[in-house]
Amino acid sequence: EVQLVESGGGLVQPGRSMKLSCAASGFTFSNYGMAWVRQAPTKGLEWVATISYDGSSTYYRDSVKGRFTISRDNAKSTLYLQMNSLRSEDTATYYCTRYGYFDYWGQGVMVTVSS
Amino acid sequence: DVVMTQTPVSLSVSLGGQVSISCRSSQSLVHNNGNTYLSWYLQKPGQSPQLLIYKVSNRFSGISDRFSGSGSGTDFTLKISRVEPDDLGVYYCGQGTQYPTFGSGTKLEIK
Numbered sequence: 001e002v003q004l005v006e007s008g009g010g011l012v013q014p015g016r017s018m019k020l021s022c023a024a025s026g027f028t029f030s031n032y033g034m035a036w037v038r039q040a041p042t043k044g045l046e047w048v049a050t051i052s053y054d055g056s057s058t059y060y061r062d063s064v065k066g067r068f069t070i071s072r073d074n075a076k077s078t079l080y081l082q083m084n085s086l087r088s089e090d091t092a093t094y095y096c097t098r099y100g101y102f103d104y105w106g107q108g109v110m111v112t113v114s115s
Numbered sequence: 116d117v118v119m120t121q122t123p124v125s126l127s128v129s130l131g132g133q134v135s136i137s138c139r140s141s142q143s144l145v146h147n148n149g150n151t152y153l154s155w156y157l158q159k160p161g162q163s164p165q166l167l168i169y170k171v172s173n174r175f176s177g178i179s180d181r182f183s184g185s186g187s188g189t190d191f192t193l194k195i196s197r198v199e200p201d202d203l204g205v206y207y208c209g210q211g212t213q214y215p216t217f218g219s220g221t222k223l224e225i226k
Contacts, residue, residue, distance in 0.1 A: 044220050045164065045209070045220075059214065102156070102211075103166045
């Protein structure tokens with residue numbers, strides 16, 4: 001059974017940093033691109049970043065470029081999202097999802113950016 | 116960015132009934148490789164989104180044949196037949212032909 005389990009969320013002040021993790025199991029992690037998708041409270045889905053299966057290619061939405069970094073450790077089957085210079089508009093539930101068709105999703109982790 | 120426009124915003128249906136949700140993209144979703152990367156997702160209350168349909172009309176593993184997708188180019192439709200209580204939630208279309216974008220969602224309520 002495919003499982004994606006996010007961790008690392010919480011309350012953070014504007015301008016500070018936070019790192020999210022996503023532990024994957026039930027499939028060969030190193031064979032798949034992965035992505036982060038977020039959902040602001042009561043809002044829709046918004047793609048954040050994607051990383052290729054081997055980590056050699058990364059892609060970001062414009063609003064997080066230069067602030068967020070997606071990475072992965074295939075030996076640990078873990079996906080990461082390093083978020084710097086956080087803004088109030090980054091407040092959202094962040095989902096880890098398997099790229100391609102976004103066929104599997106984690107339970108999500110809440111990030112609240114507020115002073 | 117490719118803008119995805121979903122209609123209606125919400126709809127109410129009786130159990131056993133049928134509904135259709137429309138999704139239009141601001142650009143053709145036909146990829147250079149000939150595939151059309153249009154998917155449908157359902158987010159049940161308090162849950163993560165789940166994939167229903169991928170590449171316009173392919174049902175994901177374990178998805179009931181009551182769900183069907185159709186369309187081409189820029190116009191797509193999700194049909195749900197014989198609606199059941201467990202179908203309630205918010206339905207999103209999403210495209211992966213370019214950088215991924217999603218529609219704003221359609222809330223399905225059961226009468």
